[in-house]
Amino acid sequence: MDSLTQIVLGAAMGEAALGKKVGNKAMLWGAVAGTIPDLDVLSKFFVDPITANELHRGFSHSIIFCIIAAPILGWMIAKIYKNKEADWKGWSWLMFLGLFTHPILDAFTTWGTQLFWPFDYKVSFKNIFVIDPLYTIPFLVFVIIAMFYNRTHPKRKLFNNLGILISSLYMIITLVLQRNAWFTFWTNLENQHITYQEIQTRPTPLNSILWSANIETKDSFLIGYYSLFDKDDYINFSEFPKNHHFLGAMKNDPLIIRLIKLSEGWYTIEKHDDHLFFNDLRFGQLEIDSESKKFAFSYELFYDKDGILVAKERERKMGEASPLLQKLFHRILGNKS
Structure with missing residues:
Protein backbone atom coordinates (compact mmCIF):
# COMPACT_ATOMS: atom_id res chain seq x y z
CA MET A 1 0.00 0.00 0.00
CA ASP A 2 1.00 3.68 -0.16
CA SER A 3 3.21 5.23 2.51
CA LEU A 4 0.42 7.14 4.28
CA THR A 5 -1.66 3.99 4.72
CA GLN A 6 1.30 2.06 6.09
CA ILE A 7 2.13 4.88 8.50
CA VAL A 8 -1.46 4.95 9.79
CA LEU A 9 -1.58 1.17 10.11
CA GLY A 10 1.75 1.15 11.95
CA ALA A 11 0.56 3.92 14.30
CA ALA A 12 -2.63 1.98 15.08
CA MET A 13 -0.63 -1.18 15.78
CA GLY A 14 1.73 0.79 18.04
CA GLU A 15 -1.21 2.17 19.97
CA ALA A 16 -2.74 -1.30 20.31
CA ALA A 17 0.55 -2.68 21.64
CA LEU A 18 1.74 0.01 24.06
CA GLY A 19 -0.56 3.03 23.85
CA LYS A 20 -1.83 2.68 27.40
CA LYS A 21 1.74 2.60 28.75
CA VAL A 22 3.62 5.16 26.64
CA GLY A 23 0.90 7.25 24.93
CA ASN A 24 1.66 8.90 21.61
CA LYS A 25 5.21 7.52 21.60
CA ALA A 26 3.61 4.18 20.75
CA MET A 27 1.93 5.68 17.68
CA LEU A 28 5.16 7.40 16.66
CA TRP A 29 7.29 4.25 16.77
CA GLY A 30 4.50 2.18 15.26
CA ALA A 31 4.42 4.61 12.33
CA VAL A 32 8.20 4.30 11.99
CA ALA A 33 7.93 0.51 11.96
CA GLY A 34 5.22 0.74 9.30
CA THR A 35 7.56 2.56 6.92
CA ILE A 36 10.71 0.46 7.40
CA PRO A 37 9.87 -2.42 4.98
CA ASP A 38 9.49 0.04 2.10
CA LEU A 39 13.02 1.32 2.51
CA ASP A 40 13.86 -1.32 -0.09
CA VAL A 41 12.78 1.24 -2.72
CA LEU A 42 16.10 3.00 -2.09
CA SER A 43 17.70 0.20 -4.11
CA LYS A 44 16.66 2.06 -7.27
CA PHE A 45 19.50 4.52 -6.63
CA PHE A 46 22.08 1.73 -6.71
CA VAL A 47 20.82 -0.86 -9.20
CA ASP A 48 19.03 -1.00 -12.54
CA PRO A 49 15.19 -0.77 -12.68
CA ILE A 50 14.71 -4.52 -13.23
CA THR A 51 16.81 -5.45 -10.20
CA ALA A 52 15.03 -2.77 -8.13
CA ASN A 53 11.64 -4.25 -9.06
CA GLU A 54 12.90 -7.72 -8.19
CA LEU A 55 14.09 -6.54 -4.77
CA HIS A 56 10.94 -4.57 -3.94
CA ARG A 57 8.70 -6.37 -1.44
CA GLY A 58 11.26 -9.12 -1.01
CA PHE A 59 13.40 -9.68 2.11
CA SER A 60 12.25 -6.52 3.91
CA HIS A 61 8.63 -7.72 3.58
CA SER A 62 9.25 -11.23 4.85
CA ILE A 63 8.34 -12.95 8.10
CA ILE A 64 12.05 -13.64 8.64
CA PHE A 65 12.89 -9.93 8.46
CA CYS A 66 10.15 -9.07 10.98
CA ILE A 67 11.37 -11.70 13.42
CA ILE A 68 15.02 -10.57 13.13
CA ALA A 69 14.47 -6.80 13.05
CA ALA A 70 11.79 -6.44 15.76
CA PRO A 71 13.92 -7.38 18.81
CA ILE A 72 16.89 -5.35 17.55
CA LEU A 73 14.76 -2.25 17.02
CA GLY A 74 12.91 -2.88 20.27
CA TRP A 75 16.22 -3.01 22.16
CA MET A 76 17.34 0.28 20.55
CA ILE A 77 14.11 2.06 21.50
CA ALA A 78 14.29 0.71 25.06
CA LYS A 79 17.78 2.25 25.29
CA ILE A 80 16.40 5.63 24.16
CA TYR A 81 13.70 5.65 26.83
CA LYS A 82 15.53 4.61 29.97
CA ASN A 83 12.45 4.27 32.15
CA LYS A 84 10.05 1.58 33.24
CA GLU A 85 7.02 2.63 31.15
CA ALA A 86 7.79 -0.19 28.71
CA ASP A 87 10.53 -2.77 28.59
CA TRP A 88 12.49 -4.33 25.73
CA LYS A 89 9.86 -7.03 25.23
CA GLY A 90 7.07 -4.47 24.94
CA TRP A 91 8.93 -2.36 22.38
CA SER A 92 9.92 -5.48 20.44
CA TRP A 93 6.28 -6.58 20.27
CA LEU A 94 5.27 -3.10 19.07
CA MET A 95 7.92 -3.14 16.35
CA PHE A 96 6.96 -6.64 15.26
CA LEU A 97 3.30 -5.63 14.85
CA GLY A 98 4.28 -2.53 12.89
CA LEU A 99 6.68 -4.43 10.66
CA PHE A 100 4.53 -7.52 10.13
CA THR A 101 1.21 -5.80 9.35
CA HIS A 102 2.95 -3.88 6.55
CA PRO A 103 3.60 -6.93 4.30
CA ILE A 104 0.29 -8.48 5.36
CA LEU A 105 -1.51 -5.42 3.99
CA ASP A 106 0.67 -5.43 0.86
CA ALA A 107 -0.30 -9.06 0.26
CA PHE A 108 -3.80 -7.90 -0.64
CA THR A 109 -2.52 -5.70 -3.50
CA THR A 110 -1.69 -6.59 -7.10
CA TRP A 111 2.06 -6.45 -6.52
CA GLY A 112 1.92 -8.89 -3.63
CA THR A 113 4.78 -9.64 -1.27
CA GLN A 114 7.35 -12.36 -0.59
CA LEU A 115 6.14 -13.15 2.91
CA PHE A 116 7.95 -16.47 2.82
CA TRP A 117 11.29 -15.17 1.50
CA PRO A 118 13.75 -16.70 0.53
CA PHE A 119 11.12 -18.66 -1.43
CA ASP A 120 10.15 -16.86 -4.66
CA TYR A 121 6.41 -17.30 -4.11
CA LYS A 122 4.52 -14.02 -3.78
CA VAL A 123 1.32 -13.75 -1.75
CA SER A 124 -1.05 -11.56 -3.77
CA PHE A 125 -4.82 -11.53 -3.35
CA LYS A 126 -5.27 -8.54 -5.74
CA ASN A 127 -8.40 -7.23 -4.03
CA ILE A 128 -7.31 -3.68 -3.21
CA PHE A 129 -5.40 -0.99 -5.10
CA VAL A 130 -2.17 0.34 -3.59
CA ILE A 131 -3.95 3.66 -2.92
CA ASP A 132 -7.55 3.38 -1.77
CA PRO A 133 -9.03 6.42 0.03
CA LEU A 134 -11.96 4.39 1.36
CA TYR A 135 -9.50 2.22 3.27
CA THR A 136 -7.10 4.94 4.41
CA ILE A 137 -9.22 8.00 5.28
CA PRO A 138 -11.51 6.44 7.95
CA PHE A 139 -8.47 4.71 9.45
CA LEU A 140 -6.55 8.02 9.55
CA VAL A 141 -9.45 9.94 11.12
CA PHE A 142 -9.87 7.51 14.01
CA VAL A 143 -6.13 7.38 14.71
CA ILE A 144 -5.96 11.18 14.83
CA ILE A 145 -8.97 11.35 17.16
CA ALA A 146 -7.39 8.76 19.47
CA MET A 147 -4.20 10.84 19.67
CA PHE A 148 -5.98 13.66 21.50
CA TYR A 149 -7.12 11.51 24.40
CA ASN A 150 -5.01 10.78 27.44
CA ARG A 151 -3.21 7.44 27.17
CA THR A 152 -5.37 5.91 29.93
CA HIS A 153 -8.69 7.27 28.64
CA PRO A 154 -10.98 4.41 27.50
CA LYS A 155 -12.07 6.36 24.40
CA ARG A 156 -8.49 6.36 23.11
CA LYS A 157 -8.55 2.58 22.84
CA LEU A 158 -12.13 2.68 21.51
CA PHE A 159 -11.35 4.99 18.59
CA ASN A 160 -8.13 3.18 17.71
CA ASN A 161 -9.96 -0.15 17.67
CA LEU A 162 -12.76 1.37 15.58
CA GLY A 163 -10.23 2.39 12.94
CA ILE A 164 -8.77 -1.11 12.84
CA LEU A 165 -12.23 -2.69 12.73
CA ILE A 166 -13.64 -0.48 9.97
CA SER A 167 -10.56 -0.87 7.76
CA SER A 168 -10.64 -4.64 8.28
CA LEU A 169 -14.34 -4.79 7.38
CA TYR A 170 -13.66 -2.78 4.23
CA MET A 171 -10.90 -5.20 3.28
CA ILE A 172 -13.35 -8.10 3.65
CA ILE A 173 -15.90 -6.22 1.52
CA THR A 174 -13.32 -5.79 -1.28
CA LEU A 175 -12.77 -9.55 -1.27
CA VAL A 176 -16.52 -10.06 -1.75
CA LEU A 177 -16.63 -7.44 -4.51
CA GLN A 178 -13.67 -9.08 -6.21
CA ARG A 179 -15.43 -12.44 -6.18
CA ASN A 180 -18.54 -10.85 -7.66
CA ALA A 181 -16.49 -9.20 -10.41
CA TRP A 182 -14.64 -12.46 -11.13
CA PHE A 183 -17.97 -14.26 -11.54
CA THR A 184 -19.19 -11.57 -13.97
CA PHE A 185 -16.05 -11.90 -16.08
CA TRP A 186 -16.26 -15.68 -16.00
CA THR A 187 -19.94 -15.61 -17.08
CA ASN A 188 -19.11 -13.34 -20.01
CA LEU A 189 -16.30 -15.61 -21.16
CA GLU A 190 -18.65 -18.58 -21.04
CA ASN A 191 -21.48 -16.76 -22.81
CA GLN A 192 -19.14 -15.43 -25.51
CA HIS A 193 -17.64 -18.93 -25.97
CA ILE A 194 -14.11 -17.70 -25.31
Whole structure:
Protein backbone atom coordinates (compact mmCIF):
# COMPACT_ATOMS: atom_id res chain seq x y z
CA MET A 1 0.00 0.00 0.00
CA ASP A 2 1.00 3.68 -0.16
CA SER A 3 3.21 5.23 2.51
CA LEU A 4 0.42 7.14 4.28
CA THR A 5 -1.66 3.99 4.72
CA GLN A 6 1.30 2.06 6.09
CA ILE A 7 2.13 4.88 8.50
CA VAL A 8 -1.46 4.95 9.79
CA LEU A 9 -1.58 1.17 10.11
CA GLY A 10 1.75 1.15 11.95
CA ALA A 11 0.56 3.92 14.30
CA ALA A 12 -2.63 1.98 15.08
CA MET A 13 -0.63 -1.18 15.78
CA GLY A 14 1.73 0.79 18.04
CA GLU A 15 -1.21 2.17 19.97
CA ALA A 16 -2.74 -1.30 20.31
CA ALA A 17 0.55 -2.68 21.64
CA LEU A 18 1.74 0.01 24.06
CA GLY A 19 -0.56 3.03 23.85
CA LYS A 20 -1.83 2.68 27.40
CA LYS A 21 1.74 2.60 28.75
CA VAL A 22 3.62 5.16 26.64
CA GLY A 23 0.90 7.25 24.93
CA ASN A 24 1.66 8.90 21.61
CA LYS A 25 5.21 7.52 21.60
CA ALA A 26 3.61 4.18 20.75
CA MET A 27 1.93 5.68 17.68
CA LEU A 28 5.16 7.40 16.66
CA TRP A 29 7.29 4.25 16.77
CA GLY A 30 4.50 2.18 15.26
CA ALA A 31 4.42 4.61 12.33
CA VAL A 32 8.20 4.30 11.99
CA ALA A 33 7.93 0.51 11.96
CA GLY A 34 5.22 0.74 9.30
CA THR A 35 7.56 2.56 6.92
CA ILE A 36 10.71 0.46 7.40
CA PRO A 37 9.87 -2.42 4.98
CA ASP A 38 9.49 0.04 2.10
CA LEU A 39 13.02 1.32 2.51
CA ASP A 40 13.86 -1.32 -0.09
CA VAL A 41 12.78 1.24 -2.72
CA LEU A 42 16.10 3.00 -2.09
CA SER A 43 17.70 0.20 -4.11
CA LYS A 44 16.66 2.06 -7.27
CA PHE A 45 19.50 4.52 -6.63
CA PHE A 46 22.08 1.73 -6.71
CA VAL A 47 20.82 -0.86 -9.20
CA ASP A 48 19.03 -1.00 -12.54
CA PRO A 49 15.19 -0.77 -12.68
CA ILE A 50 14.71 -4.52 -13.23
CA THR A 51 16.81 -5.45 -10.20
CA ALA A 52 15.03 -2.77 -8.13
CA ASN A 53 11.64 -4.25 -9.06
CA GLU A 54 12.90 -7.72 -8.19
CA LEU A 55 14.09 -6.54 -4.77
CA HIS A 56 10.94 -4.57 -3.94
CA ARG A 57 8.70 -6.37 -1.44
CA GLY A 58 11.26 -9.12 -1.01
CA PHE A 59 13.40 -9.68 2.11
CA SER A 60 12.25 -6.52 3.91
CA HIS A 61 8.63 -7.72 3.58
CA SER A 62 9.25 -11.23 4.85
CA ILE A 63 8.34 -12.95 8.10
CA ILE A 64 12.05 -13.64 8.64
CA PHE A 65 12.89 -9.93 8.46
CA CYS A 66 10.15 -9.07 10.98
CA ILE A 67 11.37 -11.70 13.42
CA ILE A 68 15.02 -10.57 13.13
CA ALA A 69 14.47 -6.80 13.05
CA ALA A 70 11.79 -6.44 15.76
CA PRO A 71 13.92 -7.38 18.81
CA ILE A 72 16.89 -5.35 17.55
CA LEU A 73 14.76 -2.25 17.02
CA GLY A 74 12.91 -2.88 20.27
CA TRP A 75 16.22 -3.01 22.16
CA MET A 76 17.34 0.28 20.55
CA ILE A 77 14.11 2.06 21.50
CA ALA A 78 14.29 0.71 25.06
CA LYS A 79 17.78 2.25 25.29
CA ILE A 80 16.40 5.63 24.16
CA TYR A 81 13.70 5.65 26.83
CA LYS A 82 15.53 4.61 29.97
CA ASN A 83 12.45 4.27 32.15
CA LYS A 84 10.05 1.58 33.24
CA GLU A 85 7.02 2.63 31.15
CA ALA A 86 7.79 -0.19 28.71
CA ASP A 87 10.53 -2.77 28.59
CA TRP A 88 12.49 -4.33 25.73
CA LYS A 89 9.86 -7.03 25.23
CA GLY A 90 7.07 -4.47 24.94
CA TRP A 91 8.93 -2.36 22.38
CA SER A 92 9.92 -5.48 20.44
CA TRP A 93 6.28 -6.58 20.27
CA LEU A 94 5.27 -3.10 19.07
CA MET A 95 7.92 -3.14 16.35
CA PHE A 96 6.96 -6.64 15.26
CA LEU A 97 3.30 -5.63 14.85
CA GLY A 98 4.28 -2.53 12.89
CA LEU A 99 6.68 -4.43 10.66
CA PHE A 100 4.53 -7.52 10.13
CA THR A 101 1.21 -5.80 9.35
CA HIS A 102 2.95 -3.88 6.55
CA PRO A 103 3.60 -6.93 4.30
CA ILE A 104 0.29 -8.48 5.36
CA LEU A 105 -1.51 -5.42 3.99
CA ASP A 106 0.67 -5.43 0.86
CA ALA A 107 -0.30 -9.06 0.26
CA PHE A 108 -3.80 -7.90 -0.64
CA THR A 109 -2.52 -5.70 -3.50
CA THR A 110 -1.69 -6.59 -7.10
CA TRP A 111 2.06 -6.45 -6.52
CA GLY A 112 1.92 -8.89 -3.63
CA THR A 113 4.78 -9.64 -1.27
CA GLN A 114 7.35 -12.36 -0.59
CA LEU A 115 6.14 -13.15 2.91
CA PHE A 116 7.95 -16.47 2.82
CA TRP A 117 11.29 -15.17 1.50
CA PRO A 118 13.75 -16.70 0.53
CA PHE A 119 11.12 -18.66 -1.43
CA ASP A 120 10.15 -16.86 -4.66
CA TYR A 121 6.41 -17.30 -4.11
CA LYS A 122 4.52 -14.02 -3.78
CA VAL A 123 1.32 -13.75 -1.75
CA SER A 124 -1.05 -11.56 -3.77
CA PHE A 125 -4.82 -11.53 -3.35
CA LYS A 126 -5.27 -8.54 -5.74
CA ASN A 127 -8.40 -7.23 -4.03
CA ILE A 128 -7.31 -3.68 -3.21
CA PHE A 129 -5.40 -0.99 -5.10
CA VAL A 130 -2.17 0.34 -3.59
CA ILE A 131 -3.95 3.66 -2.92
CA ASP A 132 -7.55 3.38 -1.77
CA PRO A 133 -9.03 6.42 0.03
CA LEU A 134 -11.96 4.39 1.36
CA TYR A 135 -9.50 2.22 3.27
CA THR A 136 -7.10 4.94 4.41
CA ILE A 137 -9.22 8.00 5.28
CA PRO A 138 -11.51 6.44 7.95
CA PHE A 139 -8.47 4.71 9.45
CA LEU A 140 -6.55 8.02 9.55
CA VAL A 141 -9.45 9.94 11.12
CA PHE A 142 -9.87 7.51 14.01
CA VAL A 143 -6.13 7.38 14.71
CA ILE A 144 -5.96 11.18 14.83
CA ILE A 145 -8.97 11.35 17.16
CA ALA A 146 -7.39 8.76 19.47
CA MET A 147 -4.20 10.84 19.67
CA PHE A 148 -5.98 13.66 21.50
CA TYR A 149 -7.12 11.51 24.40
CA ASN A 150 -5.01 10.78 27.44
CA ARG A 151 -3.21 7.44 27.17
CA THR A 152 -5.37 5.91 29.93
CA HIS A 153 -8.69 7.27 28.64
CA PRO A 154 -10.98 4.41 27.50
CA LYS A 155 -12.07 6.36 24.40
CA ARG A 156 -8.49 6.36 23.11
CA LYS A 157 -8.55 2.58 22.84
CA LEU A 158 -12.13 2.68 21.51
CA PHE A 159 -11.35 4.99 18.59
CA ASN A 160 -8.13 3.18 17.71
CA ASN A 161 -9.96 -0.15 17.67
CA LEU A 162 -12.76 1.37 15.58
CA GLY A 163 -10.23 2.39 12.94
CA ILE A 164 -8.77 -1.11 12.84
CA LEU A 165 -12.23 -2.69 12.73
CA ILE A 166 -13.64 -0.48 9.97
CA SER A 167 -10.56 -0.87 7.76
CA SER A 168 -10.64 -4.64 8.28
CA LEU A 169 -14.34 -4.79 7.38
CA TYR A 170 -13.66 -2.78 4.23
CA MET A 171 -10.90 -5.20 3.28
CA ILE A 172 -13.35 -8.10 3.65
CA ILE A 173 -15.90 -6.22 1.52
CA THR A 174 -13.32 -5.79 -1.28
CA LEU A 175 -12.77 -9.55 -1.27
CA VAL A 176 -16.52 -10.06 -1.75
CA LEU A 177 -16.63 -7.44 -4.51
CA GLN A 178 -13.67 -9.08 -6.21
CA ARG A 179 -15.43 -12.44 -6.18
CA ASN A 180 -18.54 -10.85 -7.66
CA ALA A 181 -16.49 -9.20 -10.41
CA TRP A 182 -14.64 -12.46 -11.13
CA PHE A 183 -17.97 -14.26 -11.54
CA THR A 184 -19.19 -11.57 -13.97
CA PHE A 185 -16.05 -11.90 -16.08
CA TRP A 186 -16.26 -15.68 -16.00
CA THR A 187 -19.94 -15.61 -17.08
CA ASN A 188 -19.11 -13.34 -20.01
CA LEU A 189 -16.30 -15.61 -21.16
CA GLU A 190 -18.65 -18.58 -21.04
CA ASN A 191 -21.48 -16.76 -22.81
CA GLN A 192 -19.14 -15.43 -25.51
CA HIS A 193 -17.64 -18.93 -25.97
CA ILE A 194 -14.11 -17.70 -25.31
CA THR A 195 -11.61 -20.41 -24.49
CA TYR A 196 -9.20 -19.21 -21.84
CA GLN A 197 -6.43 -20.51 -19.61
CA GLU A 198 -6.47 -18.17 -16.60
CA ILE A 199 -8.28 -15.11 -15.19
CA GLN A 200 -6.81 -12.45 -12.90
CA THR A 201 -9.19 -9.87 -11.42
CA ARG A 202 -8.11 -6.67 -9.69
CA PRO A 203 -9.49 -3.20 -8.82
CA THR A 204 -8.66 -0.15 -10.90
CA PRO A 205 -6.86 2.83 -9.30
CA LEU A 206 -8.26 4.50 -6.17
CA ASN A 207 -11.47 2.48 -5.84
CA SER A 208 -13.16 -0.88 -5.40
CA ILE A 209 -16.12 -0.18 -7.70
CA LEU A 210 -14.50 -0.61 -11.13
CA TRP A 211 -12.71 -3.91 -11.68
CA SER A 212 -10.51 -5.13 -14.49
CA ALA A 213 -9.58 -8.62 -15.59
CA ASN A 214 -6.61 -10.05 -17.46
CA ILE A 215 -7.53 -13.22 -19.30
CA GLU A 216 -4.92 -15.44 -20.89
CA THR A 217 -5.80 -17.33 -24.07
CA LYS A 218 -3.55 -19.43 -26.27
CA ASP A 219 -2.16 -16.63 -28.43
CA SER A 220 -3.25 -13.43 -26.70
CA PHE A 221 -4.41 -11.69 -23.56
CA LEU A 222 -7.84 -10.14 -23.11
CA ILE A 223 -8.58 -7.17 -20.87
CA GLY A 224 -12.07 -6.20 -19.72
CA TYR A 225 -13.68 -3.78 -17.27
CA TYR A 226 -16.73 -4.13 -15.05
CA SER A 227 -18.26 -1.50 -12.75
CA LEU A 228 -20.79 -2.22 -10.03
CA PHE A 229 -22.78 0.66 -11.56
CA ASP A 230 -22.89 -0.87 -15.05
CA LYS A 231 -26.47 -0.97 -16.38
CA ASP A 232 -25.79 -4.37 -17.94
CA ASP A 233 -23.29 -7.12 -17.29
CA TYR A 234 -22.04 -7.45 -20.86
CA ILE A 235 -18.26 -6.99 -21.11
CA ASN A 236 -16.39 -6.06 -24.26
CA PHE A 237 -12.92 -7.56 -24.09
CA SER A 238 -9.92 -5.91 -25.77
CA GLU A 239 -7.40 -8.31 -27.29
CA PHE A 240 -3.63 -7.98 -27.09
CA PRO A 241 -1.61 -10.55 -29.06
CA LYS A 242 1.23 -12.10 -27.05
CA ASN A 243 3.69 -11.73 -29.94
CA HIS A 244 6.27 -13.62 -27.92
CA HIS A 245 7.88 -14.74 -31.17
CA PHE A 246 9.11 -11.16 -31.71
CA LEU A 247 11.78 -11.86 -29.09
CA GLY A 248 13.52 -14.36 -31.32
CA ALA A 249 16.91 -15.32 -29.90
CA MET A 250 16.46 -12.68 -27.18
CA LYS A 251 14.17 -15.05 -25.31
CA ASN A 252 17.17 -17.02 -24.08
CA ASP A 253 18.92 -13.93 -22.74
CA PRO A 254 19.12 -13.85 -18.89
CA LEU A 255 17.50 -10.40 -18.86
CA ILE A 256 14.40 -11.65 -20.70
CA ILE A 257 14.20 -14.67 -18.42
CA ARG A 258 14.20 -12.29 -15.43
CA LEU A 259 11.52 -10.08 -17.00
CA ILE A 260 9.29 -13.07 -17.72
CA LYS A 261 9.71 -14.24 -14.14
CA LEU A 262 9.01 -10.74 -12.82
CA SER A 263 5.82 -10.48 -14.90
CA GLU A 264 4.81 -14.02 -13.87
CA GLY A 265 4.24 -14.77 -17.55
CA TRP A 266 1.69 -11.97 -18.05
CA TYR A 267 3.46 -10.07 -20.82
CA THR A 268 3.16 -9.04 -24.45
CA ILE A 269 5.80 -7.92 -26.92
CA GLU A 270 5.20 -4.82 -29.04
CA LYS A 271 7.10 -3.85 -32.14
CA HIS A 272 7.10 -0.28 -33.43
CA ASP A 273 9.36 0.28 -36.42
CA ASP A 274 12.71 -0.98 -35.13
CA HIS A 275 11.78 -0.66 -31.44
CA LEU A 276 10.80 -3.62 -29.28
CA PHE A 277 8.82 -3.29 -26.04
CA PHE A 278 8.12 -5.71 -23.19
CA ASN A 279 4.74 -4.97 -21.55
CA ASP A 280 4.04 -6.25 -18.03
CA LEU A 281 0.25 -6.70 -17.93
CA ARG A 282 -0.15 -7.30 -14.19
CA PHE A 283 -0.60 -3.64 -13.31
CA GLY A 284 -3.01 -2.76 -16.08
CA GLN A 285 -3.27 -0.01 -18.63
CA LEU A 286 -2.57 3.69 -18.31
CA GLU A 287 -6.00 4.46 -19.79
CA ILE A 288 -9.45 3.03 -19.22
CA ASP A 289 -10.66 2.39 -22.75
CA SER A 290 -10.64 -0.37 -25.32
CA GLU A 291 -8.29 1.49 -27.67
CA SER A 292 -5.50 2.04 -25.15
CA LYS A 293 -2.21 0.30 -25.89
CA LYS A 294 -0.25 1.84 -23.01
CA PHE A 295 0.60 -0.23 -19.96
CA ALA A 296 1.69 0.95 -16.52
CA PHE A 297 4.91 -1.07 -16.72
CA SER A 298 6.65 -1.31 -20.08
CA TYR A 299 10.30 -1.69 -21.06
CA GLU A 300 12.06 -0.90 -24.32
CA LEU A 301 14.47 -3.67 -25.29
CA PHE A 302 17.67 -2.89 -27.16
CA TYR A 303 21.34 -3.80 -27.37
CA ASP A 304 23.86 -1.23 -26.17
CA LYS A 305 27.16 -0.42 -27.86
CA ASP A 306 28.79 -3.42 -26.16
CA GLY A 307 26.15 -5.81 -27.47
CA ILE A 308 24.50 -6.23 -24.05
CA LEU A 309 20.70 -6.45 -23.93
CA VAL A 310 19.16 -3.55 -21.99
CA ALA A 311 15.60 -2.99 -20.72
CA LYS A 312 14.77 0.70 -20.31
CA GLU A 313 11.55 1.44 -18.45
CA ARG A 314 9.13 3.58 -20.44
CA GLU A 315 8.64 7.00 -18.92
CA ARG A 316 5.22 7.71 -17.39
CA LYS A 317 4.29 11.37 -17.86
CA MET A 318 2.58 13.15 -14.97
CA GLY A 319 0.54 15.17 -17.45
CA GLU A 320 -1.34 12.01 -18.37
CA ALA A 321 -2.70 11.56 -14.84
CA SER A 322 -5.51 14.14 -14.99
CA PRO A 323 -7.17 12.81 -18.19
CA LEU A 324 -6.83 9.28 -16.81
CA LEU A 325 -8.62 10.19 -13.57
CA GLN A 326 -11.44 11.82 -15.56
CA LYS A 327 -11.88 8.72 -17.72
CA LEU A 328 -11.61 6.50 -14.64
CA PHE A 329 -14.37 8.37 -12.79
CA HIS A 330 -16.52 8.34 -15.95
CA ARG A 331 -16.15 4.56 -16.24
CA ILE A 332 -16.71 3.96 -12.52
CA LEU A 333 -20.17 5.51 -12.90
CA GLY A 334 -21.05 2.84 -15.44
CA ASN A 335 -20.44 4.80 -18.63
CA LYS A 336 -19.03 2.39 -21.19
CA SER A 337 -18.69 4.82 -24.08
